[in-house]
Amino acid sequence: MAQKKRNYNQEKRAAKRAAKAIKKTNHPILIVIALILVAAIVFGIWYFFFYKKRQTPSPIQTGDLSVTFFELGNKYVGDCTLIKVGDTEVLIDAGSKQNSAETLVPEIKKLCTDGKLEYVIATHAHEDHIGAFYSTQSRAGIFESFECGTIIDFPLTRKEYSSASVYGRYLDARRTEVEAGAVHYTALQCWNQTDGAKRSYQLADDVTLNVLYHKYYEEYDSNKTAENNYSVCVMITQGTYNYLFTGDLESEGEESLVDKNDLPHCKLFKGGHHGSSTSNTDLLLSAIQPETICICTCAGTPEYAKTNAAAFPTQECIDRMAKYTDKIYVTSLATDVDWTKDKSWSGAVSLNGNITAVSDGVKFEITGSKNSLILKETDWFKQNRIWPSDGK
Numbered sequence: 351m352a353q354k355k356r357n358y359n360q361e362k363r364a365a366k367r368a369a370k371a372i373k374k375t376n377h378p379i380l381i382v383i384a385l386i387l388v389a390a391i392v393f394g395i396w397y398f399f400f401y402k403k404r405q406t407p408s409p410i411q412t413g414d415l416s417v418t419f420f421e422l423g424n425k426y427v428g429d430c431t432l433i434k435v436g437d438t439e440v441l442i443d444a445g446s447k448q449n450s451a452e453t454l455v456p457e458i459k460k461l462c463t464d465g466k467l468e469y470v471i472a473t474h475a476h477e478d479h480i481g482a483f484y485s486t487q488s489r490a491g492i493f494e495s496f497e498c499g500t501i502i503d504f505p506l507t508r509k510e511y512s513s514a515s516v517y518g519r520y521l522d523a524r525r526t527e528v529e530a531g532a533v534h535y536t537a538l539q540c541w542n543q544t545d546g547a548k549r550s551y552q553l554a555d556d557v558t559l560n561v562l563y564h565k566y567y568e569e570y571d572s573n574k575t576a577e578n579n580y581s582v583c584v585m586i587t588q589g590t591y592n593y594l595f596t597g598d599l600e601s602e603g604e605e606s607l608v609d610k611n612d613l614p615h616c617k618l619f620k621g622g623h624h625g626s627s628t629s630n631t632d633l634l635l636s637a638i639q640p641e642t643i644c645i646c647t648c649a650g651t652p653e654y655a656k657t658n659a660a661a662f663p664t665q666e667c668i669d670r671m672a673k674y675t676d677k678i679y680v681t682s683l684a685t686d687v688d689w690t691k692d693k694s695w696s697g698a699v700s701l702n703g704n705i706t707a708v709s710d711g712v713k714f715e716i717t718g719s720k721n722s723l724i725l726k727e728t729d730w731f732k733q734n735r736i737w738p739s740d741g742k
Contacts (some may be wrong), residue, residue, distance in 0.1 A: 352578070353637065371521075376416045376424055380687075387594060395462050397560065400590070403436060407429060414435060414436070414554060414556075414557065414710050415433065415434070415435050415554075415557055415586070415588050415708070415711075416432070416434045417431065417432075417433050417434075417522060417586075417593060417618065417644075417706065418431065418432045418433075418461065418706045418707075418708045419431050419469050419681055419706075420423070420453070420457055420458075421554045421700060421703060422445060422446045422447075422450040422482075423598025424446060424447055424449060424450060424453075424697075425651070425653075425684065425695060425696070425697045425698040426445075426446040426447055427445075427624050427646075427648055427651055427653055427654065428450065428476065428477075428479060428480055428481070428646070429443040429446075429473070429478065429620075429646045430443050430445060430450070430454055430482070430595070430646075431595065431646070432445075432458055433593075436553075438469075438586045439462045439469070440467075440469040440470075440471065440586070441467045441469070441470045441492070442473065442595055443471070443473075443480070444475065444481070444482035444483045444491070444492045445478035445479045445480065445481050445482060446477070446484070447494065448486055448491065449482075450481060451482040451485075451489050451492065452496070457525075458495075458496070461485035465482065466496065466497040466499065466738065467492075467496045467499065468553075468657040469499060469502065469559060470492075470498050470499075470501045470502070470503065470532075471501075471502045471582055471595075472501070472503040472520070472582070473503075473504065473581040473582045473583075473597030474504045474507065474578060474597055474598060475520070475577055475580070476517075476577050476578070476598065477516045480516065480520045483515060483520050483523055483524070484520055484522065493523040493524060493697070494526075499532060499533065500532065500534075500535065500551070501524060501527065501528070501532050501534045501535070502534075502536070502561065502690070503534070503536060503537070504537065504580045504581065505536040505537055505568070505580070506566065506567065506570060506580045508570070508576070511618040515664035517522060533546070536567075537563075537583075537740065538567040540561040541563045541567065548636050552730045553586075556588060556711060557586065557587065557588045557720075559584060559585075560586070560587060561582070561583075561584055561608060562585055562610075562611050563611060564579075564583060564606075564610055564611075565606040566581075566602075566603050566606065571602070574585055574697045576600070578597070578598035578600045578629075579597050580602070581596060581597025581599045581603065583596045583597065588709060588711050589711040590711075591617040591618075591709055592614045592616045592617055592638075593616065593617060593619075593620075593707075594616045594618070594620065594640075595620045596620070596634075597622075598622065598623040599623070600628050600629055601631045601633075604622070604629065604631050604633060606647040608634055608637045613637045613638050615639050615641075616639070616641070617640075617641050617642065617714060618640065618642045619638060619640035619642070619643050620643075620644055620645075621643050621646075621647075621663065621667070621671070622634070624645060624646060624647035624663070625645040625647050625649075625662040625663025625668075625680070626664060626667060627660075627664040629667075630667045630670055630671060632673075633673065637675055640671075640674055641674075641675055642678075642679075642707065642714075642716060643671055644681075644705050644707070645663050645679065645681045645725075646681050647662040647663060647681065648662070648682040648683060649663065649684065649701055649728075649730050649734075650684045650730060651698075652689065652692075652695055654685055656692070656728050658688065663680065663725070665735055665736065668725075668735055668738075669672055669741075672738050672741025673741065678726070678739075678742060679702045679705050679716065679718060679725060680702060680725055680728075681700070681702060681705060682699065682700060682703075683699050683701040683730055684698055685698060685699055699717065700718075701718075701728060702718030702719075702720060702723065703718045705717075705719075706718075706719075
């Protein structure tokens with residue numbers, strides 16, 4: 351700071367000397383040169399000591415890694431997350447409906463400025479996670495809108511349960527992307543490191559994308575209506591910081607995930623299955639002890655619930671999470687919910703909005719495009735949920 355002040359004072363003295371020189375000469379050319387010199391010095395003072403100082407962002411604003419959880423442009427629950435490390439992007443899921451592409455494509459383009467997603471991960475075959483990948487006659491999906499490098503998706507699916515049209519269109523769009531040059535692996539190929547696939551992909555010198563293992567990559571869930579337990583699970587590691595993404599993995603899958611992996615303490619956890627009570631188990635949370643949790647959902651939605659108590663995020667989920675952190679954030683909020691009618695709600699508005707976590711490996715900040723309130727401080731929470739007395 352002292353050096354900058356000395357430089358500033360030297361620039362001011364130089365400008366004064368140049369101004370005095372102008373007064374002492376009557377030669378037109380010398381006057382012009384002197385005026386140019388004064389203008390250059392004044393510009394230099396303004397640029398280096400005022401403009402540049404104002405424009406230079408803090409280190410955390412230009413952090414090495416960002417994670418953005420997107421709102422989806424409609425009233426339905428779903429996931430879409432973009433991890434950005436320098437010029438490398440990892441997209442995890444693209445829900446909730448195909449029309450989400452209208453919102454997601456321009457939002458992703460703001461961050462993925464070169465038009466290429468180096469890694470795309472589709473966790474499982476439910477529409478609220480893959481619906482915006484494919485295109486329709488009126489709307490371009492994610493695959494058509496971006497060049498994709500490596501696509502990693504689910505090894506198993508019960509095709510008779512997942513929507514045939516959604517799953518089939520996803521497969522067609524993925525096939526087209528592979529024909530255009532993308533490489534496709536399943537999470538099981540990555541874990542087994544077969545056919546060129548790897549368990550770990552280097553995103554930067556100190557940042558890796560790690561594919562985790564659980565038994566449902568190879569074993570069908572005994573619940574014939576299940577798809578969630580086939581979810582691809584990945585960990586992003588940035589130095590000593592870990593960021594965990596488990597799709598919609600249910601309690602049985604979380605048990606296998608804990609059993610088959612040496613899970614570390616997590617700086618950030620994407621809340622499982624939109625804040626469901628059937629995910630986010632004590633077993634998983636006690637293993638990762640998350641510092642921050644982001645839940646992709648419409649708080650209070652009746653889409654998958656018949657009562658307010660069963661709406662995402664559930665009280666049971668919050669009770670478990672509260673043992674480790676109160677830094678819980680939620681993307682959206684369902685509006686005009688009428689519990690006297692089956693699945694009656696008019697739309698969704700931002701709760702936190704698009705949630706972005708930024709880290710340079712030392713500092714960590716999280717903000718919402720609407721606000722950065724933690725969940726327990728929101729009006730919806732105060733009216734519909736209770737923070738446990740033993741929570742943080």
